[in-house]
Amino acid sequence: MTHLLPKNKVQTTIQRAFSSLVFDNDPTALTRFRGRWSPWLFNTPLHVVHQQAEQVYTFVLTDAETQQELYGFFHLFVQNQQGVSPLRASFGSFEVAEVVSHADFSFWLNSVESFAVSQGIKSLSIRHYPSCYHPARSSFIKRGLVRHGFQLSQSSINHYISVTSQPFETALHASERRRLRKCLQAGFRFEEWVSPSAEQVYQFIAHNRQRLGYSLSFREEQLRLWLTIFPEIFRVFCIKNGEEIASLGLTVRVGKNVLYHFCPADNLAYRQYSPSVLLTKGLYEFSQQEGVTILDLGISVDAAGQPKTSLARFKRNLGAQECEKWQFEREIGISTKV
Numbered sequence: 429m430t431h432l433l434p435k436n437k438v439q440t441t442i443q444r445a446f447s448s449l450v451f452d453n454d455p456t457a458l459t460r461f462r463g464r465w466s467p468w469l470f471n472t473p474l475h476v477v478h479q480q481a482e483q484v485y486t487f488v489l490t491d492a493e494t495q496q497e498l499y500g501f502f503h504l505f506v507q508n509q510q511g512v513s514p515l516r517a518s519f520g521s522f523e524v525a526e527v528v529s530h531a532d533f534s535f536w537l538n539s540v541e542s543f544a545v546s547q548g549i550k551s552l553s554i555r556h557y558p559s560c561y562h563p564a565r566s567s568f569i570k571r572g573l574v575r576h577g578f579q580l581s582q583s584s585i586n587h588y589i590s591v592t593s594q595p596f597e598t599a600l601h602a603s604e605r606r607r608l609r610k611c612l613q614a615g616f617r618f619e620e621w622v623s624p625s626a627e628q629v630y631q632f633i634a635h636n637r638q639r640l641g642y643s644l645s646f647r648e649e650q651l652r653l654w655l656t657i658f659p660e661i662f663r664v665f666c667i668k669n670g671e672e673i674a675s676l677g678l679t680v681r682v683g684k685n686v687l688y689h690f691c692p693a694d695n696l697a698y699r700q701y702s703p704s705v706l707l708t709k710g711l712y713e714f715s716q717q718e719g720v721t722i723l724d725l726g727i728s729v730d731a732a733g734q735p736k737t738s739l740a741r742f743k744r745n746l747g748a749q750e751c752e753k754w755q756f757e758r759e760i761g762i763s764t765k766v
Contacts, residue, residue: 445492446499446532448539455486461498464525468557469661469682470517471503478657479515481505485543489528489536500524500536504544504552511549516650518680518688519753521556522569533572541576545761552758554578558586560722560751561686573756582755585740587748589712589723596712599747600705607702608709611667616674616703618710621664626652629664632676636693641731644691651678665710667703675703677711687715688724708746727753 451457455476458467469475476484489500502522505515513520524533544552554573559566574580589599597605621629630648637644654662660681667675674695680688689711694704708723715723725748728739744750 446489446528446536447492447495448536449488449490449495450540450543451486451488453484455484455503457486457488458498458501460496461488461490462496463498465523466684467501467523468519468561468686469658469680470514470519471501471521471523474657475517476503478653479505479517481515482507484515485547487536487540487543489524489532498525499528500533502540504540504549506547506549509548509550510553511544511551512553514555516646518682518690519555519557521554524565524569526565530568530572530575533568534576537572537576541758541760548761550759550761552578552756552760553581554756556754556756557682558588558724558751558753560586560588560724560749561683563751570754570756573758576758578756578758580754581757584727584729584753585735586727586751586753587725587740587743588751589708589725589746589748591712591715591721591723593716596709596747601745601747604702604705604742604745607705611674611701611703611706614669614701616667616669616701616706618665618667618706621666621676624655624664626655629655629676629678632673632695633678633691633693636696639696643731665707665714667707667710669698674698674701675707677704677707679711681720682724685719685721686724687711687718687720687722689726705746 455473458473483506485504485506487502487504488498491497491499500522502513503520504511504513507515556566556569597608600608626648630651634644663679665677665679666673672695675698676693677689678691680690682688689708692704692707712723725743728736728743730736
């Protein structure tokens with residue numbers, strides 16, 4: 429079902445009028461519009477479908493005249509009268525074209541919230557992508573959400589490596605250079621695990637996480653689905669000593685220019701070598717070959733979700749820079765009148 433939100437018809441200073449549409453349990457509706465950019469993986473219709481929500485609304489900002497151009501979109505998943513974005517992914521949030529002004533975005537947010545209230549939704553929770561993915565649009569969206577009344581409920585430091593033509597070792601700290609040499613001298617090698625076994629990959633990661641006191645945010649069935657549905661996007665890379673895995677990384681091609689190093693895990697028997705340094709070098713060089721410019725290393729938290737300074741320091745020693753990853757919250761449909 430498609431809903432037209434007629435109040436969201438915005439005339440901008442460059443005389444462009446927008447209309448807001450919302451699609452009920454039909455994320456594939458995005459494919460009916462002409463977009464000028466490729467959505468992040470977690471916002472693509474295929475991934476949204478496989479987040480397996482009972483209810484998802486897809487909001488589209490389009491031109492009022494033809495309703496064929498895509499200027500913005502947002503998937504809102506509903507559970508127990510709560511609207512969340514994403515449901516089962518690293519992030520969701522809004523994606524907005526650069527021609528959209530703050531006034532346009534504000535009117536769109538009003539229409540999105542009005543529709544959510546009409547459906548009995550009581551709160552909104554939005555996890556935004558790391559700001560390094562698109563700094564200008566991230567600042568734009570953050571400013572718009574905060575001005576609209578959203579609270580910045582969480583701001584986490586996210587680490588990433590800028591992939592350039594320079595060798596990986598250029599920005600590497602001396603301590604990590606020594607560990608890298610130790611791995612290479614021991615004859616360890618970097619390789620992709622082609623056609624990986626979901627069971628074996630999951631068991632390796634789960635065993636590592638369990639010994640370190642961490643839980644996993646996904647089940648084996650989800651990993652199997654990712655590797656089956658998105659075989660060119662979810663890929664597994666290893667550091668091997670002979671045929672034994674010393675370190676493993678599950679990577680996600682979030683976008684054309686972004687590779688997310690998701691869920692790294694070491695065989696703790698090789699901890700003295702720190703094989704994850706060689707793994708990161710391999711991923712950096714793979715990124716160079718693939719035209720990736722951002723190697724996302726994610727946030728650094730402990731088992732309780734609190735900042736883990738030792739992990740953050742290790743990522744900085746790998747040559748990583750810092751950006752922010754935000755979560756926004758807002759209660760809606762609550763009258764402020766006395």
